[in-house]
Amino acid sequence: MKNYTTYKPDDTDILRQISIAYYLDNQGFKPVKRHRTGKELLYLSPMRNESKPSFSVNTEKNLWYDYGTGEGGDIFSLVRKLWNVDFHKAKEILRDKEYKEMFYRPVDTQLEREHPSPFTDIRASPLTRSHFLDYCAKRCIDPEVAKAECRQVDYQLYGHMNSAIGFENDKGGWELRSPSTKICTCKAISTRRKQDGNTTVCVFEGFFDYLSFLTLMKSEARHKCDYVILNSVSQAGKVIPILRPYKHVRCYFDNDEAGRNAFGIVRKDINAISCSEKMLPHNDVNDYLCGLRVRSLSDADADWEGKKCHSLRMTEEPSPDGRNEQLGKHH
Numbered sequence: 001m002k003n004y005t006t007y008k009p010d011d012t013d014i015l016r017q018i019s020i021a022y023y024l025d026n027q028g029f030k031p032v033k034r035h036r037t038g039k040e041l042l043y044l045s046p047m048r049n050e051s052k053p054s055f056s057v058n059t060e061k062n063l064w065y066d067y068g069t070g071e072g073g074d075i076f077s078l079v080r081k082l083w084n085v086d087f088h089k090a091k092e093i094l095r096d097k098e099y100k101e102m103f104y105r106p107v108d109t110q111l112e113r114e115h116p117s118p119f120t121d122i123r124a125s126p127l128t129r130s131h132f133l134d135y136c137a138k139r140c141i142d143p144e145v146a147k148a149e150c151r152q153v154d155y156q157l158y159g160h161m162n163s164a165i166g167f168e169n170d171k172g173g174w175e176l177r178s179p180s181t182k183i184c185t186c187k188a189i190s191t192r193r194k195q196d197g198n199t200t201v202c203v204f205e206g207f208f209d210y211l212s213f214l215t216l217m218k219s220e221a222r223h224k225c226d227y228v229i230l231n232s233v234s235q236a237g238k239v240i241p242i243l244r245p246y247k248h249v250r251c252y253f254d255n256d257e258a259g260r261n262a263f264g265i266v267r268k269d270i271n272a273i274s275c276s277e278k279m280l281p282h283n284d285v286n287d288y289l290c291g292l293r294v295r296s297l298s299d300a301d302a303d304w305e306g307k308k309c310h311s312l313r314m315t316e317e318p319s320p321d322g323r324n325e326q327l328g329k330h331h
Contacts, residue, residue: 018094019062020064020074021059023075026184028187039058040059042055076091120156121156122156123153124166127146128152132164139289139290140289141215145211145214146211149167150211151174153166155185167229169187170191187232187234187235192226192228201226201227202225203239204228205284212288230262248273254283
């Protein structure tokens with residue numbers, strides 16, 4: 001059994017050991033080439049669009065270097081560059097249990113040469129276990145919605161059997177959630193096309209926001225638009241080709257800097273509308289839903305409709321700047 005060093009609240013040296021390659025993999029960036037020494041991975045830059053790889057990761061030293069800009073450094077400098085945050089915010093990001101549980105590299109262990117997935121023996125089945133349904137209920141998710149959209153996934157990670165609520169992505173991987181788990185088998189976007197001919201698509205950061213939205217919606221209206229779940233705001237640039245065919249694009253991103261940055265990326269190429277401000281003072285759709293738990297779900301649906309953030313309003317046309325006067329009205 002491997003001996004893993006645990007996190008300490010402000011232990012910079014420990015956090016610096018997080019593998020850059022695994023972090024990039026978690027954010028959806030895959031190496032396109034490996035140097036013949038096996039110690040250098042080449043990527044298309046995560047900072048800009050390019051056709052030839054210019055971003056290098058030295059897996060032995062756990063350092064990155066951008067040949068296009070001449071910049072480089074450790075995991076902290078990478079996170080600061082990717083998210084435009086200061087050092088303290090970068091440390092908060094890296095303390096997230098998602099990286100601790102899945103991508104933390106033991107201090108004395110080098111990356112395996114071919115980066116094999118740490119997940120084995122993955123088995124998905126209908127979502128029936130009471131503790132998972134209870135967890136969904138605590139987050140105010142309609143259990144029928146959870147059963148329809150999710151699976152319970154048993155998996156082995158670093159030799160230990162675990163289980164979680166699973167939400168499948170377009171690469172056949174799983175976003176895995178439980179009261180103590182927030183990890184993924186591989187990072188990718190999830191698309192849910194409900195019926196042919198839909199002209200509206202709703203875009204969410206995570207799948208619990210998607211489940212929350214379906215819970216708020218009347219069941220007969222859920223199929224009238226398609227849905228895209230990023231599963232990470234770092235996927236915002238990759239979602240553009242998926243969104244282009246739609247006439248109406250509604251983004252329900254978190255009310256924070258990362259959410260605003262993600263919407264800015266989408267808005268550069270797509271005439272999208274941000275519905276995030278309609279969830280204020282809540283941070284995301286699930287927080288909004290949980291804030292209404294003292295009301296009945298029918299009242300919650302009426303309130304959502306009253307705030308004019310209903311994504312299925314086909315008559316609401318986005319203005320050239322991506323805003324809509326009706327979207328500014330509050331209930």
